[in-house]
Amino acid sequence: MTSNQPAKATPPTSKLDWNNLGFSEREVNGHVRVTYRDGQWQDLEWHTDPNLNLHVAATCLNYGQQCFEGIKAFRTSRDSVHIFRPQENSKRLNLSARMASMPEVPEDLFLRALKAAVAGNLEFVPPYKPKASNGALYIRPLLIASGPRLILDSPSEFTFIVWVSPVGSLYGSSSSIPAVDAFVLDTFDRTAPLGTGHTKLGGNYAPVFRPTAEAKKKGYPITLHLDSATRTHIDEFSTSNALAIKQNHQGDQVTLVVPESTSILRSVTKLSVCQIAEKICGWKVELRPVSFEEVKANSFSEFMAAGTAAGITPVRSISFNSKPPILLKGDGSSDDDHQGPKFGLPEDNEVIRIDLGDGKTAGANAQRLFDELTSYQCGDQPDQFGWLWPA
Ligand code: COI
Numbered sequence: 001m002t003s004n005q006p007a008k009a010t011p012p013t014s015k016l017d018w019n020n021l022g023f024s025e026r027e028v029n030g031h032v033r034v035t036y037r038d039g040q041w042q043d044l045e046w047h048t049d050p051n052l053n054l055h056v057a058a059t060c061l062n063y064g065q066q067c068f069e070g071i072k073a074f075r076t077s078r079d080s081v082h083i084f085r086p087q088e089n090s091k092r093l094n095l096s097a098r099m100a101s102m103p104e105v106p107e108d109l110f111l112r113a114l115k116a117a118v119a120g121n122l123e124f125v126p127p128y129k130p131k132a133s134n135g136a137l138y139i140r141p142l143l144i145a146s147g148p149r150l151i152l153d154s155p156s157e158f159t160f161i162v163w164v165s166p167v168g169s170l171y172g173s174s175s176s177i178p179a180v181d182a183f184v185l186d187t188f189d190r191t192a193p194l195g196t197g198h199t200k201l202g203g204n205y206a207p208v209f210r211p212t213a214e215a216k217k218k219g220y221p222i223t224l225h226l227d228s229a230t231r232t233h234i235d236e237f238s239t240s241n242a243l244a245i246k247q248n249h250q251g252d253q254v255t256l257v258v259p260e261s262t263s264i265l266r267s268v269t270k271l272s273v274c275q276i277a278e279k280i281c282g283w284k285v286e287l288r289p290v291s292f293e294e295v296k297a298n299s300f301s302e303f304m305a306a307g308t309a310a311g312i313t314p315v316r317s318i319s320f321n322s323k324p325p326i327l328l329k330g331d332g333s334s335d336d337d338h339q340g341p342k343f344g345l346p347e348d349n350e351v352i353r354i355d356l357g358d359g360k361t362a363g364a365n366a367q368r369l370f371d372e373l374t375s376y377q378c379g380d381q382p383d384q385f386g387w388l389w390p391a
Contacts, residue, residue, distance in 0.1 A: 010122035012075070018126050021135055021168030023309060028124050031163035032117045035146075036103050037156070044116055050163070057148030059155050064203045065145035067096030070308035071268075072136035073118050073164075073391055075128045076379030081137075082388035084377050086114055088268045089141065096199035097143055101154045105143060109160075111389070114139060117162040118391040124166045125391075129378050134311060136377075138167040170239065170309040171221055177362045177370050179316035182237070182303070183220035183345065184292070185211050186321055189228035190235065190263070197235070197263025208238040218345050220319065222305060226292055227261055234259045234290045240307025241267040244290065244300040245365045254283040254365055257300065259290040269373070270306045275385060276372045283365075296320070298354050302363035312370040314362035319353045321346045 012018060016026070030048040034041055059065040069089045075081055087107060094104040105113075118125070118137060126135025141162050147155025172178025188211045191197030191204055208223070215223045224242060227233040236242050241264060244257040256277040258270065277283040294300070295318055303315040323346065345351075357363040362370070375381050379388060 011079075012125065012127045013123040016124075016166060018135055018166075021126065021166055023138075023167045023170045024165070026124070026165045028121045028164055028166075030120055031161060032113045032120075034105075034109065034113055034160045036158040036160070039156075041103075041106070041109055041160070044113055046116065046120060052146075052159075052161075054146060055148040057150055058144070058146050059149050060144035060146060062150075063145075063152065064201070065100050065102065065154070067093060067100050067102070067143050067199065067201050069093050069139075069141040069200060071114070071139040071141070072167075072308055072377070073125055073139060074136050074377045074379070075125045077128050078379070079128070080379070081118060081122060081125050081391040082377075082379060083114060083118065083139065083391050084389075085268050085272065085387050086111060086139075086389050088271065092200060092266060092268075093141055093143060096201055099196055099199040100145075100201055102143055102145055102158055105141075105160050110141065113160065113162045114141065115391055117164050121164050122391075124164065126166055126168075129374070134169045134374075136167060137164050138309065139164050167309070169311070169313075170307075171305075171313050177312070177314065177367060179314040179360065179362050180221045180305075181219060181317045181319065182222045182224050182305075182315045183215045183218070184224045184226065184295075184318065184320035185215065185238075186226060186231055187211070187344075188225075189231075190225040190238070191228060193227065193229045193262050195263060197261075198265060200265060205238075212238050214345055218348075222310075222313070222315065224318065228263065232292055233261065234292060234295065235261050236264040237305045237307075237310070240305040240310035240313070241265065241270040242290075243270065243273065243304050243306050244295075245302035245304075245363065246286075246299065247301045247365075254281070256283050256285045257290060258285060258287045260287050261289065267307050269308055269311065272376070272385075272387065273306055273312065273369050273373060276369060276376075280372055281368060292320075295354065296352075301357065302366050303356050304366045304369070312366060312373060314366035314370075315356060316359050316361065317353050317355050319351050322350050322352045 146159040147157030
């Protein structure tokens with residue numbers, strides 16, 4: 001069913017303000033659903049109603065048995081539409097599916113579902129490189145255990161859904177590439193070293209809503225997590241992977257430093273940026289554990305977030321608690337013990353801020369990676385890496 005011909009041009013709808021998209025769920029034409037029943041995947045279905053009818057005992061609702069992906073489709077200057085590296089997300093979805101004891105979605109089915117979801121919503125693919133929005137059609141593949149089961153075991157029915165929404169930048173709303181202030185969350189452990197952090201389970205995300213909302217209120221749109229075992233190394237941001245830049249004193253040798261950890265997601269954007277850094281920019285790429293001390297010592301000239309939703313988001317400052325975190329410990333016998341870790345951010349006078357570059361704008365190397373990546377995504381460059389898949 002998959003063809004190598006790009007989708008026929010359907011112009012972007014005039015009903016949306018493409019320069020002010022933001023990052024939210026929007027009403028579109030419909031979504032794709034595929035049911036797993038009787039031990040096999042059934043045919044693709046197109047649904048216009050975004051609501052699902054689920055049994056109250058569905059294990060996705062009760063036990064969080066689900067996983068998801070994030071992918072983007074872009075419009076080229078020739079008005080064709082391409083999906084960026086969906087095969088990588090297919091592999092990662094199946095890694096998450098195995099983690100959550102769900103059946104894998106065969107790659108061919110995954111790609112057909114994506115193609116159908118995009119083809120049915122072509123007018124929601126933003127215009128080619130709209131200057132003011134970093135626009136793309138965000139594709140959200142979602143695999144849920146939709147069957148009922150009270151005991152801790154998998155049901156016999158699962159549903160694979162692909163829904164889409166036109167989006168702009170996750171951070172910032174202006175035309176320039178936004179540079180954000182980050183805060184290191186040392187009072188909350190995101191995922192365990194041998195746990196689920198390398199997979200995209202919803203359960204990794206809901207617990208960060210509260211601490212990240214508190215950080216946002218204090219002026220930090222993005223939060224950085226440390227490794228849960230020792231809290232001495234950089235894991236990733238709540239929304240995306242972390243990347244750092246090191247330069248020699250002359251500034252003519254650039255190294256892209258990529259934190260390694262067992263509990264972070266294998267970001268497709270990060271993988272792409274590593275290839276660009278090495279093959280296009282001629283930089284050194286260093287994959288290794290990155291200690292928090294290196295960040296505190298201001299050893300990096302630039303820092304950035306990399307992810308499907310985040311794209312390349314430069315970080316202009318990193319702030320952290322100057323004191324060791326106060327964690328509640330207890331035997332569960334007092335009311336306080338049930339509060340869990342204190343999420344509250346430290347007082348402003350207890351925070352240390354490290355400025356990166358001029359502390360205001362994107363550094364030159366982050367800007368270069370952003371420009372190179374978007375030029376491949378929008379088809380401005382010949383697709384030498386084979387990253388674009390015609391929708
Ligand atoms: C993505 O980058 O696709 C994600 O799922 C991150 C999420 C915070 C929007």
